[in-house]
Amino acid sequence: MSASFAAINRNKRGIALDLQRPEGTKIAFELAKQADVVVENFLPGVAAKLGLGYEAVSAVNASVVYVSVTGFGQTGPHSKRPGYNTIAQGMSGLMALTGHPGDPPTRVAGSTSDLAAAITAFGSVCAALVQRFRTGRGQYLDVSLLASSLSLLPDPTAIYFDTKNKPKREGNRNSAIAPGGAYKTQDGYLNIVLMNEDQWKRFCVALGEPELATKPGFASNAERISRYDDFVAYIEERSRQGPHRGVGRALREGPGRRGAGVRIPRGIRRRTGEAPGPRGAHGAAGPRNGPRAPLPHASVGGTRPHTPRRPAAGPAHRRSLARARLRRGGDHAVGRGGHGQARRMRPAGCLTAG
Secondary structure (H helix, E strand, C coil), rough: CCCCHHHHHCCCCCCEEECCHHHHHHHHHHHHHHHCCECCCCCCCCHHHHCCCCCEEEEEEECCCEEEECCCCCCCCCCCCCCCCCHHHHCCCCCCCCCCCCCCCCCCCCCCHHHHHHHHHHHHHHHHHHHHHHHHHCCCEEEEEHHHHCCCHHHHHHHHHHHCCCCCCCCCCCCCCCEHHHHHHHCCEEEEECHHHHHHHHHHHHHCHHHHHHHHCCCCCCHHHHHHHHHHHHHHHHCCCCCHHHHHHHHCCCCCCCCCECCCHHHHHHHCCCCCCCCCCCCCCCCCEECCCCEEECEEEECCCCCCCCCCCCCCCCCCCCHHHHHHHHHHHCCCCHHHHHHHHHHHCCEECC
């Protein structure tokens, strides 16, 4: 079992069923009959052929929230095609808008489209559950990688439909504001983002050049954008005079807008550790949002799952990721009242856990 699998599937019980066998589909159907939420990731029509589609499940479980996650949705010219992260990034425009002008389309790091679909499904399920609490009825949800990826580009999409102008690759620049991007220092880059004129004035003071705030050609955001190359050259002539830590510290300690160095490992470290505050249920100050303390795992030793939120009511329950627990989880999920059914299914070859 890989570290990635262990991190993504923490706090889950898992079983593998052979859905080509009647015994396997029977187990899946029995679980779906009792489930609040069912998520399936087959091509359109496959779940229904197996007797596990929404119509069959909702007939015996009217309150179920049933989610189908596919590459391109349940209908349309591409609906029967399998979908993958990089394919969805390319078709949605994410790759076309990522990278610097003149460079080829660039894949966004990580499983961005996969996670976009997962987050879309999660939010949709939460909304459907609220509706179910009010009406007692569940519903069917159609989520696709392509549509979810497109939702990550609200600004370019809205501008295109409003103006018919094709969005362009901008690199690290925010085309609507200046400064708004990554600027060179002696040893790397520094992100500087200013959202209004008051911040611009304070930035100039922190830079040691308060007169820059009213300098012709740079005084307003519109002027800085119209002379963007000149503006970048002016700022980088100063930012290159020191390391990104020093320049960032000067901006933070001055009245200007905070900057942050562009270094992924440093960003991870910054989100790890303990936040100041009284000792609580953790036995120490509560952890910041981000990678947690290692969770034990029999195969990979330990993994740091990334969690971008923390419940206000207290620490989230954390379960060991040991393979033995996954096996017990499979027995529990199938047996509900005991493990006899799981033990009978393993010799038949239709169930695997662990």
